[in-house]
Amino acid sequence: MSRIAFTKGHGTGNDFIIILDPENQIALSEQQIQRLCDRHFGMGADGVLHAVQESLWFMDYRNRDGSVAEMCGNGIRVFAEFLYRHEFISESAQIGTRAGVKHVERNGADSWSVNMGNAQIFAEWIDVKLGNDAFKARSVNVGNPHLVVEVASLSVLPATLLWNDVADVPSHPEGFNLEFYEVLSESLVSMRVLERGVGETLSCGTGVCAVAQVHMQARNIGACEVKVPGGQLMVQESSGELVLTGSVELIADGFVELT
Amino acid sequence: MSRIAFTKGHGTGNDFIIILDPENQIALSEQQIQRLCDRHFGMGADGVLHAVQESLWFMDYRNRDGSVAEMCGNGIRVFAEFLYRHEFISESAQIGTRAGVKHVERNGADSWSVNMGNAQIFAEWIDVKLGNDAFKARSVNVGNPHLVVEVASLSVLPATLLWNDVADVPSHPEGFNLEFYEVLSESLVSMRVLERGVGETLSCGTGVCAVAQVHMQARNIGACEVKVPGGQLMVQESSGELVLTGSVELIADGFVELT
Numbered sequence: 001m002s003r004i005a006f007t008k009g010h011g012t013g014n015d016f017i018i019i020l021d022p023e024n025q026i027a028l029s030e031q032q033i034q035r036l037c038d039r040h041f042g043m044g045a046d047g048v049l050h051a052v053q054e055s056l057w058f059m060d061y062r063n064r065d066g067s068v069a070e071m072c073g074n075g076i077r078v079f080a081e082f083l084y085r086h087e088f089i090s091e092s093a094q095i096g097t098r099a100g101v102k103h104v105e106r107n108g109a110d111s112w113s114v115n116m117g118n119a120q121i122f123a124e125w126i127d128v129k130l131g132n133d134a135f136k137a138r139s140v141n142v143g144n145p146h147l148v149v150e151v152a153s154l155s156v157l158p159a160t161l162l163w164n165d166v167a168d169v170p171s172h173p174e175g176f177n178l179e180f181y182e183v184l185s186e187s188l189v190s191m192r193v194l195e196r197g198v199g200e201t202l203s204c205g206t207g208v209c210a211v212a213q214v215h216m217q218a219r220n221i222g223a224c225e226v227k228v229p230g231g232q233l234m235v236q237e238s239s240g241e242l243v244l245t246g247s248v249e250l251i252a253d254g255f256v257e258l259t
Numbered sequence: 260m261s262r263i264a265f266t267k268g269h270g271t272g273n274d275f276i277i278i279l280d281p282e283n284q285i286a287l288s289e290q291q292i293q294r295l296c297d298r299h300f301g302m303g304a305d306g307v308l309h310a311v312q313e314s315l316w317f318m319d320y321r322n323r324d325g326s327v328a329e330m331c332g333n334g335i336r337v338f339a340e341f342l343y344r345h346e347f348i349s350e351s352a353q354i355g356t357r358a359g360v361k362h363v364e365r366n367g368a369d370s371w372s373v374n375m376g377n378a379q380i381f382a383e384w385i386d387v388k389l390g391n392d393a394f395k396a397r398s399v400n401v402g403n404p405h406l407v408v409e410v411a412s413l414s415v416l417p418a419t420l421l422w423n424d425v426a427d428v429p430s431h432p433e434g435f436n437l438e439f440y441e442v443l444s445e446s447l448v449s450m451r452v453l454e455r456g457v458g459e460t461l462s463c464g465t466g467v468c469a470v471a472q473v474h475m476q477a478r479n480i481g482a483c484e485v486k487v488p489g490g491q492l493m494v495q496e497s498s499g500e501l502v503l504t505g506s507v508e509l510i511a512d513g514f515v516e517l518t
Binding site for chain 2: 014039042043044230249256257
């Protein structure tokens with residue numbers, strides 16, 4: 001058992017434990033990640049951001065089950081704030097991820113943008129069933145697959161979105177993230193999201209981009225705000241790529257037992 | 260916004276944020292407690308243990324909704340370990356709570372006992388309905404009210420116990436904690452618990468005492484072990500009072516933003 005330094009932070013309710021380890025000397029096992037992320041026996045988080053210094057700072061992102069993940073739109077914004085507070089990066093920086101180098105920018109106090117790359121909307125509509133209700137979804141790829149459903153009002157949805165209530169979709173045998181959104185105004189939508197392998201979450205960076213891309217294309221606009229249960233984010237199109245912007249918060253620092 | 264020192268710990272998965280404040284200078288508002296205990300926007304915990312020094316150390320216990328509570332059987336054991344690590348108490352100590360002075364004792368590394376007082380079993384059986392299933396419960400008072408149901412196997416219960424599935428009980432208009440238990444052997448039972456105002460939890464100190472008292476009386480024994488989803492605890496009767504024993508773990512220390 002050893003003690004390691006940690007910082008906890010969140011972006012729109014998507015929360016992370018950051019482990020600063022410039023020389024990559026802390027080998028985090030799946031079991032250790034699971035314990036750190038356990039909300040009763042550990043610190044509790046949606047994932048771990050292991051900060052390693054290579055030619056750039058590298059975000060070694062781990063899901064709460066210990067598996068590696070390529071990218072996380074909220075995670076990298078929290079990660080940028082952490083590096084900025086330590087004066088490891090300036091207000092505009094490149095950060096390495098398993099999905100390639102990502103550009104981040106600070107937008108005043110506690111707000112960061114990340115270029116999420118492009119989001120591709122496919123032509124055909126996909127049938128989605130939630131309980132006894134049938135919906136038509138757009139299929140969107142933001143590095144990972146999304147099905148995006150516009151509804152007249154989010155109030156038609158059950159109190160909790162559960163994967164158990166979603167029927168399999170033949171065109172997506174490897175699964176998908178599922179978003180429902182309601183248009184509040186020309187440039188503002190509200191959404192809820194079911195993350196693949198997780199369940200309903202307070203926020204999802206790629207899901208926000210998928211919804212924004214569908215809405216922006218439908219309205220022929222270049223930016224929109226997206227409400228999620230954990231807060232609000234902005235998406236802007238720039239040369240065909242999506243820039244995700246929103247607040248982040250670092251809430252605690254300390255030392256945690258690595259059991 | 261200010262930063263305060265904290266420790267996080269748990270007893271059988273019941274987790275707490277401990278705030279050391281000997282001179283009682285930190286006034287924690289309901290909103291601040293809610294934020295600290297929020298599992299995404301804060302540190303996350305079932306409750307806050309505010310450690311204040313009076314003639315004895317006093318456990319100012321707060322539920323995660325910010326309300327005050329009298330006592331918590333797992334909380335006081337975690338609290339004792341925290342005070343012991345700081346050398347504020349010895350291996351046997353008295354701790355003040357809103358439910359009176361409680362005696363705690365250390366039982367080797369990371370294990371503490373607390374005298375929970377007496378548990379009173381009432382004579383009449385109470386009808387409890389969970390979904391379409393009807394059960395007969397013993398009514399037990401351990402400072403707070405419990406209904407205790409013995410089942411042949413916990414496997415008959417749904418995956419998650421929900422208050423929505425429990426019918427009102429006319430004899431208990433102010434509510435109750437509800438425990439289901441299965442006898443594994445003469446001196447070992449396994450239980451699940453629905454806590455009043457909360458929902459299903461990994462452990463509940465008074466619930467463990469209520470179940471143990473029912474089982475010990477039925478078998479005419481003086482001690483038993485109780486499995487809970489978060490671990491295992493022991494209950495021993497001593498001069499008509501129940502002593503609750505089990506492991507605790509302090510998992511992190513640091514500084515947290517008090518927003």
